[in-house]
Amino acid sequence: MYKPRIFYFSYRHNSPTGGQKHTYRHVDILSRNGFSAFVFHPGPEFRLTWFQNETPVITESEFYSLVDPDRDVVVLPEDLGTAITCYPGRKVIFNKNLFLGFRALGLPDVPMYPYSAPDVVAAFVVSEHNFSHIQFAFPRLHVERVYLEVNTDIFRFNPLSQKKPRIAFVAKDIDGLLTCYHMTKARTMAGLNSGAAFEWIEIREKTETETAAILKEALIFLFLSCSEGMGRMPLEAMASGCLLASYGCGPLHETVPPYAAFSPGDIVPLVTHIEKIMSSYGTSLDVWQNAVMQGLKVVQDYRPERQERALLQSWHRILNTLGR
Numbered sequence: 001m002y003k004p005r006i007f008y009f010s011y012r013h014n015s016p017t018g019g020q021k022h023t024y025r026h027v028d029i030l031s032r033n034g035f036s037a038f039v040f041h042p043g044p045e046f047r048l049t050w051f052q053n054e055t056p057v058i059t060e061s062e063f064y065s066l067v068d069p070d071r072d073v074v075v076l077p078e079d080l081g082t083a084i085t086c087y088p089g090r091k092v093i094f095n096k097n098l099f100l101g102f103r104a105l106g107l108p109d110v111p112m113y114p115y116s117a118p119d120v121v122a123a124f125v126v127s128e129h130n131f132s133h134i135q136f137a138f139p140r141l142h143v144e145r146v147y148l149e150v151n152t153d154i155f156r157f158n159p160l161s162q163k164k165p166r167i168a169f170v171a172k173d174i175d176g177l178l179t180c181y182h183m184t185k186a187r188t189m190a191g192l193n194s195g196a197a198f199e200w201i202e203i204r205e206k207t208e209t210e211t212a213a214i215l216k217e218a219l220i221f222l223f224l225s226c227s228e229g230m231g232r233m234p235l236e237a238m239a240s241g242c243l244l245a246s247y248g249c250g251p252l253h254e255t256v257p258p259y260a261a262f263s264p265g266d267i268v269p270l271v272t273h274i275e276k277i278m279s280s281y282g283t284s285l286d287v288w289q290n291a292v293m294q295g296l297k298v299v300q301d302y303r304p305e306r307q308e309r310a311l312l313q314s315w316h317r318i319l320n321t322l323g324r
Contacts, residue, residue, distance in 0.1 A: 002071055003035070003036065004071050004072050004073050004090075004319065004322070005035075005036040005037070005038070005066065005067070005068070005072045005073075006027075006030055006035055006036070006037040006038075006072070006073050006074075006075065006315075007037075007038050007039075007040055007063055007066075007067060007072065007073070007074045007075065007089075008023050008026060008027050008037070008038070008039050008040070008074075008075040008094070009023075009039075009040060009041075009074065009075065009076045009077060009080070009087070010023045010024070010039050010040070010041050010048070010077075011041070011042070011077070012041045012042045012043055012046055014048055014049060014050055015050075015205060016050045016051075016205065016206060016207065016208070016211070018096075018148065018230075018232035018233070019077065019096040019097065019229070020048055021048075021051055021208075022094075022096060022126070022148055023039060023075075023077075023094065024039060024048060024051075024053050024055045025148075025149065025307070026075070026094075026146075026311060027039050027055050027056060028053070028054075028055050029307070029308045029311050029312070030311070030312075030315065031055075031056055033308075033312055035315070037056065038056045038057065038058045038063070038066075039055055039056065039057045039058070040057070040058050040059065040060055040062070040063040041057070041059070041060065042060050043059070043060055044059055044060075044061075045059050046059075050206075050207045050208060051207065051208035051209075052208070064088075067088055067089055068089070069088040069089040069090075070089075072089050072090070073089060073090050073091070073092060073121070073318075073319075073322075074087050074088065074089045074090070074091050074092070075091070075092045075093075075094050075124070076091055076092070076093055076094065077093075077094050077096065078093055078094065078095040078096065078097065078098075078100060078101030078104065079097070079100040079101055079103070079104040080104065080114075081101075081104030081105050081106075081114070082105065082110055082111075082112075082114060084114035084117070084120070085112070085114050085117050085119075085120075089119070090119055090121050090322065091117070091119055091120045091121065092120070092121060092122045092123065092124060092318065093114060093115060093120060093122075093123040093124070094123075094124045095123050095124060095125045095126070095130055095134060095229070096126050096229045096230070097130075097227070097228065097229030098125075098129070098130045098133050098134065098229060099227040099228075099229075100227070100229070113138070115134070115137070115138040115141050116138060116140075116141075120141075121142065121318065121321070121322060122141070122142040122143070122144060122318045122321075123138075123141055123142070123143050123144070124143075124144050124145075124146045124314065125143060125144070125145055125146070125229075126145075126146060126147070126148060126229050126230040126251075127145075127229060127230045127251035127254055128145070128251070128254060129250050129251035129253070129254070130229055130230075130251065131143055131145050142317075142318065142321060144314035144317065144318065145310070145314075146307070146310055146311050146314055147302060147306055147307045147310050147311075148230055148232055148235075148302060148307065149302055149303065149304040149306075149307040150232075150235045150236055150239050150299050150302045150303075151304065152239050152299070154208060154209070154212050155212050155215060155216075155236045155239040155240050156212070156216060156239075156240065157239060157240060157241045157296070158216045158217070158240055158241045159241060160219070160241065160243075160285040160286070160288060160289065160292060161285065163217065163218065163219040163241065163242075163285075164199075164217045164218070164219065165197045165198045165199065165219060165278070165281050165282075166198065166199045166200075166201055166214075166217055166218040166219060166220070167198055167199070167200045167201070167218065167219070167220040167221075167222055167274070168201050168202075168203055168214050168215060168218035168220070168221050168222070168237070168242070169200065169201070169202055169203065169221070169222035169223070169224075170202070170203050170204070170223060170225075170233060171202060171204065172223075172224060172225035172227075173224040173225055173226060173247070173264070176224040176247075176264065176265070176267065177222070177224050179267050180222065180224065180267050180270055180271055180274075181200065183267060183268075183271050184271050184274060184275070187271070187275070193275040193278060193279065194275075194278045194279050194281070195275070195278055197278070197281065198219075198220075198278055198281075201214055201218065203215075203233070211233075211236070212236070212240065215236060215237050215240035215242055216240050216241075218237075218240075218242055219242065219243060219277065219281060219285075220242060220243050220244075220245060220274060220277055220278075221233070221234065221237035221242040221243070221244055221245070221246075222245045222246070222274070223237070223244065223245070223246040223247070223256075224246070224247055224264075225247060225252075226247060226249055226250065226264050227250075228250060228251050228252060229251060230251050230254075230255070231251060231252050231255050231256070234246055234252070234255055234256055235255055235298065235299055235302055237295075238292075238295030238296065238298060238299050239295075239296070239299045241292055241295075242295075243260070243277050243288055243291055243292065243295075244256060244257070244259075244260035244291075244295065245260055245262070245270055245273055245274050245277075246260050246261060246262065247261070247262060247263070247264050248260075248261020248262060248263070249263070249264055255298055257291065257294040257295060257298060259291050259294065260273070260291070
């Protein structure tokens with residue numbers, strides 16, 4: 001019996017994004033479990049190098065020469081928008097970010113939503129938030145929840161006693177970030193907090209190894225975003241022993257512990273939280289040990305074994321629906 005080959009589209013850029021890594025991980029899992037699975041990038045030979053991998057990768061021309069539109073399955077990212085329907089074969093939409101997926105469709109009406117196309121056989125989503133929204137919009141669509149993984153061999157736990165006075169952050173909600181940053185700095189200049197001892201470090205265009213090194217030493221990880229699919233970096237930060245300061249909206253409800261979750265736009269409580277952590281550095285960091293343990297408990301739900309088990313179960317259900 002013919003076993004369908006599975007082809008995953010990945011963008012042709014080497015900027016570190018969790019979605020691209022998630023694509024590679026899916027192909028790794030399928031390949032070691034007996035599936036013929038490949039990543040393909042647009043254009044000639046190309047491979048992501050910002051994290052270590054030996055993922056089976058083929059060129060775009062090799063994809064078109066190999067794919068059997070009647071029997072194989074092509075996995076395409078949500079932010080291709082209506083271009084999803086231009087690819088051959090039976091298709092699965094890999095929705096890693098609900099907001100990016102709908103943004104790609106723009107404001108004018110579309111002739112047909114890709115999720116409703118007859119050759120789109122299923123969609124993957126990465127959070128319960130995404131699942132409920134996609135299922136609500138497209139109730140006839142076969143939707144499968146898949147999980148990302150946190151590799152604790154890379155993002156190693158570092159106890160509070162070994163942390164340095166550093167605040168790591170990513171620049172997503174720029175307005176919220178700059179408001180938080182300057183409010184904190186202004187209060188430092190006025191002698192109202194202990195921020196003078198702290199260094200702010202942006203995580204941008206860093207390899208996985210470089211990011212892990214920053215998170216290992218940072219005491220605080222600041223994550224302000226309202227448009228996540230899941231939110232990988234807070235998980236990696238908690239695995240590294242960081243204390244979080246984050247928005248607690250959308251899919252972040254699943255991962256950000258209550259102590260660290262703040263309403264978007266409500267910056268005063270957020271800055272107050274950061275100041276409390278800063279004031280305890282060097283004197284009473286042990287009062288935050290319970291917060292660290294809350295984070296590690298969340299991280300346990302994102303073990304690689306769970307990712308693999310859920311993905312294989314999802315693919316078996318999809319292929320059984322297609323009759324293989």
